Amino acid sequence: MAAMALSSESSEASELGIEHLLRLQRPDGGWPAFLGDSDGSWTTSLALCALNQMTDFASAREKGFHWLIAERGREAHWFWRWKFKTADRNVRFDPDKYGWPWISGSASWVIPTAFSVIAIKQFTVCNRSEASEKRIHLGVEMLLDRACVDGGWNSGNSVVYGVPLRPHVEATAIALLALQDERRTEVIQKSLSWLRQNAAGIDSVSSLAWCILTLFVYQEPVGGLKNRLATIIGDGCDIRNNATLATAILALKCGEMIHPFVVLR
Amino acid sequence: MKLDRRRFLGSSVGVAAATGVTAEWVWPKHSVSYRRPHSAVAMLNADEYSERIEALLMEGLRLFRLNVLGRSILLKPNLVEDLPGAVNTNSTLIGAAARCFLRLGATRVVIGEGPGHQRDTELVVQAAGLKPHLAERQIEFVDLNRDELRKVKLKANYSGLGELWLPRAVLESDFVVSMPKVKTHHWAGVTLSLKNMFGIVPGMKYGWPKNLLHWGGIHESILDICATVPIHFVIADGITAMEGNGPLQGSARQLGKIVLSDDPVAADATCARLMGFDPLRVRHLSEGCHFLGNLHEDRIRMLAEGVGAPTRPFSVLPDFLHLLAAKS
Numbered sequence: 192m193a194a195m196a197l198s199s200e201s202s203e204a205s206e207l208g209i210e211h212l213l214r215l216q217r218p219d220g221g222w223p224a225f226l227g228d229s230d231g232s233w234t235t236s237l238a239l240c241a242l243n244q245m246t247d248f249a250s251a252r253e254k255g256f257h258w259l260i261a262e263r264g265r266e267a268h269w270f271w272r273w274k275f276k277t278a279d280r281n282v283r284f285d286p287d288k289y290g291w292p293w294i295s296g297s298a299s300w301v302i303p304t305a306f307s308v309i310a311i312k313q314f315t316v317c318n319r320s321e322a323s324e325k326r327i328h329l330g331v332e333m334l335l336d337r338a339c340v341d342g343g344w345n346s347g348n349s350v351v352y353g354v355p356l357r358p359h360v361e362a363t364a365i366a367l368l369a370l371q372d373e374r375r376t377e378v379i380q381k382s383l384s385w386l387r388q389n390a391a392g393i394d395s396v397s398s399l400a401w402c403i404l405t406l407f408v409y410q411e412p413v414g415g416l417k418n419r420l421a422t423i424i425g426d427g428c429d430i431r432n433n434a435t436l437a438t439a440i441l442a443l444k445c446g447e448m449i450h451p452f453v454v455l456r
Numbered sequence: 457m458k459l460d461r462r463r464f465l466g467s468s469v470g471v472a473a474a475t476g477v478t479a480e481w482v483w484p485k486h487s488v489s490y491r492r493p494h495s496a497v498a499m500l501n502a503d504e505y506s507e508r509i510e511a512l513l514m515e516g517l518r519l520f521r522l523n524v525l526g527r528s529i530l531l532k533p534n535l536v537e538d539l540p541g542a543v544n545t546n547s548t549l550i551g552a553a554a555r556c557f558l559r560l561g562a563t564r565v566v567i568g569e570g571p572g573h574q575r576d577t578e579l580v581v582q583a584a585g586l587k588p589h590l591a592e593r594q595i596e597f598v599d600l601n602r603d604e605l606r607k608v609k610l611k612a613n614y615s616g617l618g619e620l621w622l623p624r625a626v627l628e629s630d631f632v633v634s635m636p637k638v639k640t641h642h643w644a645g646v647t648l649s650l651k652n653m654f655g656i657v658p659g660m661k662y663g664w665p666k667n668l669l670h671w672g673g674i675h676e677s678i679l680d681i682c683a684t685v686p687i688h689f690v691i692a693d694g695i696t697a698m699e700g701n702g703p704l705q706g707s708a709r710q711l712g713k714i715v716l717s718d719d720p721v722a723a724d725a726t727c728a729r730l731m732g733f734d735p736l737r738v739r740h741l742s743e744g745c746h747f748l749g750n751l752h753e754d755r756i757r758m759l760a761e762g763v764g765a766p767t768r769p770f771s772v773l774p775d776f777l778h779l780l781a782a783k784s
Binding site: 224225227228232233265281292293294296297298300302303345346347351352354356357359360361362393394395396397398431432434435 | 539573574575576578579582599602605607621642659660661662663664665667668670671701704705773775
């Protein structure tokens with residue numbers, strides 16, 4: 192996120208960020224969740240989005256892409272699909288529609304699936320393949336399947352023990368980014384409407400920043416939201432998390448730089 | 457000797473049982489034991505969340521003669537979602553606990569939580585109304601989902617996870633206080649001080665939710681985490697609790713209690729009894745009582761008020777009807 196945020200600010204800092212990112216890539220193409228970790232993780236999709244903004248690093252991007260294509264939620268295995276269809280029905284979802292997990296060995300969730308769909312859509316703008324299109328399609332289907340009853344997305348599923356879950360702002364914003372070039376179905380329209388309505392009342396930096404990044408892509412007015420975000424952030428000293436700070440910078444720069452999550456297909 | 461089918465089955469069951477016992481003896485599932493001869497529990501009556509809670513809590517804490525002088529305290533509340541109602545540990549109680557530990561001589565009190573579903577921790581902290589309490593005494597809040605991490609070998613092996621990355625704020629604290637909200641839970645039956653420790657597992661590594669723990673088994677993961685990061689004290693928020701489809705979508709249930717204990721198993725067993733459940737039917741308690749603390753009433757010394765039978769047991773989802781204690 193920091194490398195993306197710095198890309199228009201300082202070429203030196205951005206280059207250092209990208210160099211660091213390249214050093215962290217694992218031999219199998221994945222990226223760990225943080226420095227010191229040795230497992231590939233959900234951050235691979237974010238790293239690929241960051242590299243997709245560059246014209247270089249084809250090999251690193253290729254490897255990252257292949258890691259993502261191979262990664263899948265645990266319910267993709269026939270045994271778990273069968274279990275979720277027959278014995279374990281307390282959570283309502285279609286296990287045939289799977290996406291990406293946060294960490295290998297767990298189930299598919301909305302945010303890692305959305306980031307992976309964006310990363311693969313960006314990477315394959317000019318080189319679509321059957322495998323990439325199949326995973327994109329499956330990921331999009333998974334997101335549409337997990338949408339909340341009245342639009343928007345929770346972290347993973349929409350109904351548990353017969354009770355509908357309410358949407359989360361970040362999950363909704365990021366899922367909508369993944370669906371930006373899809374046909375504007377009723378689910379997408381309702382979710383966009385939910386996000387638009389809720390954005391006005393958000394006081395937290397991260398959620399508000401993701402709202403701006405998404406609403407901008409959907410060509411909604413974001414000027415007022417950007418002003419509010421700038422006021423909340425102040426001098427930025429209270430933001431301790433670099434990813435949150437970077438997301439906020441990206442949101443404030445919407446329209447002034449290439450949107451890192453835009454999909455041009 | 458002719459081996460008929462009944463004998464064969466009987467022998468097989470016997471061999472399996474003996475193997476299990478032997479395996480547990482040769483390769484025990486836990487390498488630590490925090491269980492003491494006796495544990496103490498105090499139940500404080502409180503009808504509402506008011507400024508009077510601090511005085512009440514201080515009085516309760518003094519019953520335990522805690523030695524926290526010069527120590528660094530981590531308060532681990534249960535802050536799950538930016539939802540209204542009885543979802544999160546009440547911020548008035550959290551603030552009161554922080555002030556009490558400072559008054560008792562702690563050098564530092566940190567409040568740490570890593571919400572399991574909501575990725576935006578700031579949103580949860582805002583919704584829980586915690587910010588004014590943090591500002592008042594300059595108490596630090598650490599987002600455990602995004603803290604610096606260290607890899608730790610687990611001190612029990614129920615889940616098969618072997619090791620976990622855990623936050624520095626947790627590993628560096630001298631005294632961990634679990635502050636659960638007393639709630640039913642649609643996967644675990646109850647969520648109390650032991651289940652509350654799922655919140656120390658970082659989302660940055662394991663995601664939102666920390667789904668790997670579910671695949672490892674909820675009860676099994678609870679046991680592994682609590683063996684690795686011992687809970688030194690419990691302050692359970694049972695003033696307004698939750699019943700039914702907890703931990704998020706249940707109904708508020710006025711219980712009017714704050715449960716304190718120097719033993720998490722004793723605290724959770726007492727809370728379970730208050731809810732009308734048999735604690736031995738909660739799997740992580742029935743197993744945890746072998747090494748994490750005391751479950752049985754003859755090993756729990758009540759410092760203030762005993763456990764009366766609830767007027768009406770907490771309602772549960774059909775999958776958890778077996779938790780209900782037999783009527784005496």
